[in-house]
Amino acid sequence: MDFVNHLSTNNIKPSLQRIKIFEYLYDNREHPTVDTIYSDLVSDIPTLSKTTVYNTLKLFIDNGITSTVTIEDNEVRYDAIMEEHAHFKCDACGNVYDIEIDMSDLKFKKMNAFKVEKTNIYLKGKCNKCLITKN
Amino acid sequence: MDFVNHLSTNNIKPSLQRIKIFEYLYDNREHPTVDTIYSDLVSDIPTLSKTTVYNTLKLFIDNGITSTVTIEDNEVRYDAIMEEHAHFKCDACGNVYDIEIDMSDLKFKKMNAFKVEKTNIYLKGKCNKCLITKN
DNA sequence: TATAAAATTGTAATGATTACAAAATTATGT
DNA sequence: ACATAATTTTGTAATCATTACAATTTTATA
Numbered sequence: 001m002d003f004v005n006h007l008s009t010n011n012i013k014p015s016l017q018r019i020k021i022f023e024y025l026y027d028n029r030e031h032p033t034v035d036t037i038y039s040d041l042v043s044d045i046p047t048l049s050k051t052t053v054y055n056t057l058k059l060f061i062d063n064g065i066t067s068t069v070t071i072e073d074n075e076v077r078y079d080a081i082m083e084e085h086a087h088f089k090c091d092a093c094g095n096v097y098d099i100e101i102d103m104s105d106l107k108f109k110k111m112n113a114f115k116v117e118k119t120n121i122y123l124k125g126k127c128n129k130c131l132i133t134k135n
Numbered sequence: 136m137d138f139v140n141h142l143s144t145n146n147i148k149p150s151l152q153r154i155k156i157f158e159y160l161y162d163n164r165e166h167p168t169v170d171t172i173y174s175d176l177v178s179d180i181p182t183l184s185k186t187t188v189y190n191t192l193k194l195f196i197d198n199g200i201t202s203t204v205t206i207e208d209n210e211v212r213y214d215a216i217m218e219e220h221a222h223f224k225c226d227a228c229g230n231v232y233d234i235e236i237d238m239s240d241l242k243f244k245k246m247n248a249f250k251v252e253k254t255n256i257y258l259k260g261k262c263n264k265c266l267i268t269k270n
Numbered sequence: 271t272a273t274a275a276a277a278t279t280g281t282a283a284t285g286a287t288t289a290c291a292a293a294a295t296t297a298t299g300t
Numbered sequence: 301a302c303a304t305a306a307t308t309t310t311g312t313a314a315t316c317a318t319t320a321c322a323a324t325t326t327t328a329t330a
Contacts, residue, residue, distance in 0.1 A: 015295090015308065034286085047294095049310045054287070056309095068208050071255075074318085076208040076286090088249050100244040106256075109235040114223050117260035120206075121241075125252035150277065150326090169317085182325095184279045189318070191278095209287085211317090 001026060010063045020045060021056045022065070025080035031069050031087070031096040033077055069096065071122050086121035092130035099123065136161060145198045155180060156191045157200070160215035166204050166222070166231045168212055204231065206257050221256040227265035234258065 003023050007014040020041055025032070032040075034053050042048045057078055060066035069077040071089050077096060086101040103119050138158050142149040155176055160167070167175075169188050177183045192213055195201035204212040206224050212231060221236040238254050 013296090013307080017309070047310075051288085051311075052309055070205045070208045073203050073205045073211040074286090086243070088251070090249070091252075097249070099246070099249075102242050105240045105242050107237050107240050108221070108258075111234070113263045114225070114232070114234075114258070115261045115263075115266055116223070116258045117226075119256070119258050121254070121256050123243075123249070123251045123254050126250045128248045128250075131250055148276080148327090152278075182279075186280075186319085187278055209317090 006065065010065050012059060012063055012065070017045060017048065017052050018056055018059070021053060022060065022080060025060075025066060025078055029081070029098060031077035031079050033075055037078070069122075071096065071124070084119075086123065088123045088125070088127070090127035090130055091124055092126050095127065097127065141200065145200050147194060147198055147200070152180060152183065152187050153191055153194075156188060157195065157215060160195075160201060160213055164216070164233060166212035166214050168210055172213070204257075206231065206259070219254075221258065223258045223260070223262070225262035225265055226259055227261050230262065232262065 003019050003026070004014045007018055007022060012018060021037060024037055024041055028040075034050065034057065037057075038048065038050045038053050041053075057066060060078075060080075061068065065082065066078055066080050067082065069079050069087060071077070071087065081098065084101070084103060086099040088097045088099050089095070090097075101121060103121070106119065138154050138161070139149045142153055142157060147153060156172060159172055159176055163175075169185065169192065172192075173183065173185045173188045176188075192201060195213075195215075196203065200217065201213055201215050202217065204214050204222060206212070206222065216233065219236070219238060221234040223232045223234050224230070225232075236256060238256070241254065
C-alpha cells in the first residue's frame with residue numbers, strides 16, 4: 001500500500017502527520033480511538049498534537065478514505081478499510097474485529113419508502129479468546 | 136400497553152417520572168435524545184431534572200426495557216421497542232425510522248471465532264419525503 | 271406518626287470534541 | 301534563491317454532553 005499515493009489521489013496533501021496517521025490506521029486493524037492513535041504516534045512524532053489527529057481524521061472522512069465505527073455511545077473508533085464489512089465487538093475484552101459479510105442477503109420489508117445509501121452492521125458477544133480464558 | 140405493569144414486572148418501581156418517560160419513549164417512535172425527552176416532558180412535569188432523565192434511561196437499559204441507538208457519533212438516541220428490528224436514518228432530515236428485518240438471512244464468514252449475542256443493523260440514505268421535497 | 275429507604279433534583283466536575291489564533295511549514299511568483 | 305502567500309500544525313481556551321455527588325423530597329416501613 002502506497003500511502004502517499006493513496007492520499008494524493010484522494011485530494012489530500014501527504015504531510016508527514018497525515019501519512020503516519022493513515023499508515024497507523026491501515027496497519028492497526030483494531031479500530032483505534034483518537035487517544036490510542038495519539039498515544040501510539042507521539043513517540044514517533046514528538047510534536048504531534050491531539051488536535052491534529054482530530055483534524056486529520058475529519059479530513060480523511062470528508063475525503064472518503066476513513067469511516068467512523070460507532071458501536072458504543074461513549075467511544076468513537078476509526079477504520080481505514082472502506083470495503084464492505086461488518087464488525088464484531090467482544091464485550092469481555094472490548095476488542096472490535098472485522099467480519100466478512102454478504103449484505104445482499106439482507107431482506108428488508110417496506111423499504112420502498114427509503115433510498116438506502118449505506119448499510120451498517122455490527123455484532124456483539126464474546127470472542128473465543130475470552131470464552132476460553134474467563135469461562 | 137400498561138406502563139405501570141410493564142415497569143413493575145421488570146423490577147422498576149413505577150414512579151411518576153419513570154412512567155412518563157417510558158410512556159414518552161414508547162409512544163414517540165422517532166428515537167428521541169435525552170434533550171428531546173427532557174424538553175417535551177418538562178411542561179408536563181415542571182420539576183423534572185435532566186439528571187433524572189439520564190438516571191431513568193440508565194435504569195431502563197440495565198433492566199432491559201430500553202436500548203440505545205448509536206448511529207452518529209455525536210448523538211445518543213433511545214428506543215423502547217425491544218423486538219428485533221433495524222433502523223434507517225435519513226441524512227437529509229435526520230429522522231430515524233424503524234425497519235422490519237429478518238436477520239436470520241445474514242451470512243457471516245469465519246464466525247466460528249465468536250459467540251454472537253446481539254446483531255445491530257442500521258441503514259443510511261434519504262427518506263422519500265426528503266427525496267420528493269428537496270430534489 | 272416517626273424513621274428508614276429510595277427517588278429526584280441542582281450544582282459542580284469530568285472528559286471528549288471543537289474553535290480559534292499563533293507558529294511552523296510548504297508552495298508560489300519573481 | 302528569496303520574499304510572500306497559502307496551508308498545515310499546534311496549544312490553549314471554549315463548548316457540550318454526561319456523570320458524580322450531596323441535599324432535598326418523596327415513598328415505604330415499623
